[in-house]
Amino acid sequence: MRHSIVAGNWKMHKTVSETHAFLDDLIEKLPTDKEVEVIIAPPFTSLFSAVHHLEHTNIVVAAQNMHQAEGGAFTGEISAQMLKGVGVETVIIGHSERRHYFHETDAILADKVNTALNHNMRVIYCIGEELKDRQNKQYLNVIFNQLKDGLFHLKKEAWTNIVIAYEPVWAIGTGETASPEQVQEMHAFIRREIEREYGNETAINTSILYGGSVKPSNAEELFSQEDVDGGLIGGAALQAEDFTAIIEAI
Template sequence: MRTKIVAGNWKLNYDKKTTNKFIESLKKSVDKLPLNNTRVIIAPTFVNLSSAVEKVEKSNIEVVAQNMHQATSGAFTGEISADMLKAVGVNTVILGHSERRTYFNETDQALAEKVNTILEKGMETIFCFGELLEDRKSDNHFEVVESQLKNALFHLEAKDWKSIILAYEPVWAIGTGETASPEQAQEMHAFIRSIIEKKYNKEVAEKVSILYGGSVKPANAEEIFSKPDVDGGLIGGAALKVDDFTAIIAAI
């Protein structure tokens, strides 16, 4: 059985005080839920990772990072390395989020290098990818998604996929109020699994968790999560409210 995952990407939100208060409230809510093979993840900002790790101790909540540089050290002002994250107790990193690709010009090649570092350091990644609105309208979305996966991940060996979590993001449904229908999400997730099976084997394809990352809310979470190839969600705005995030976790 694949692991179910609900991950909250906090982006550029919450200072230390708010982060700690949120975690305290979330712990109380999550403790009441029967998680049953479900991981609950939050991704605060870099400056709050250390205190967040301390706050989630002895709870069912994990803390992950929103990004990481591929170099282990050097003249990369403003960047954070894998070893720095591990030193504060963070072992999972979100990579390739559409905002990183769009605003910071992250390329498939740079992401492939980051993935390599993740594996070298014995860490795990939640790897994001997905098509733009124009790709969807031009019926080119399958080709775009396949290209992103091939360029950044298909150099890996089958054994490496135990450290990979995928997060499909239809970019046109992030922060827009638009959401891919549960059927559209299932169609793409099934396609993703099929190309992984073609490249590697059925076992790798069946074991990898594929999250949906496009405006999941309490109102639509249960229907989206009910699809056979959707293993959870990478949540944005709704992850910033304890009640909404808890309701989404409960829906899985």
């Protein structure tokens, strides 16, 4: 069911000891009066300890990535079964940095989605256009194709385990943020395309997050948009005070 989510993607930050210190701080500061799901996505090295550190809380631990194969000769990769084995049941797939630096195509990402769902994992699926796409007024086509090629092969019932994260590439780690109007336009477009493919019930029950330089100073305005159900937070998720302030903004 559609609900508010604030997820922190730590990327390649924090050792195990730094993870524990952050989580202690977050648990202390976390508001108790908010109906919002809080997710943290540490690096692989901290997943196991984070799950155990948070076992008596409502904070969810997610992985930042996984391989599409069940196992095999893929040096340095992590499978869905390995993630499940350490208690992780949510995974981020398709982040723009994975697409850009590691050349992950929509076809590869579709395979990853299939594998995650086959293991009853929840997927936070990232989509977003580059600056040239927006300047050329092709951004709607780019987003539609990412949805179609990455997710629209799924059966309707699979969408209960799908969360969408819209992250304009030009607003990630740049300090630039899409305007609230631009964000709402894109989230409404995504929801309409889901409705065209799967019907109104699926569309209204899919949580769509915004990712792109969300910080305490702009979170409330972004989250107040009708089709924005929370955020996938990068840099601001690395400080418990900032992350908590963003959660408070829901």
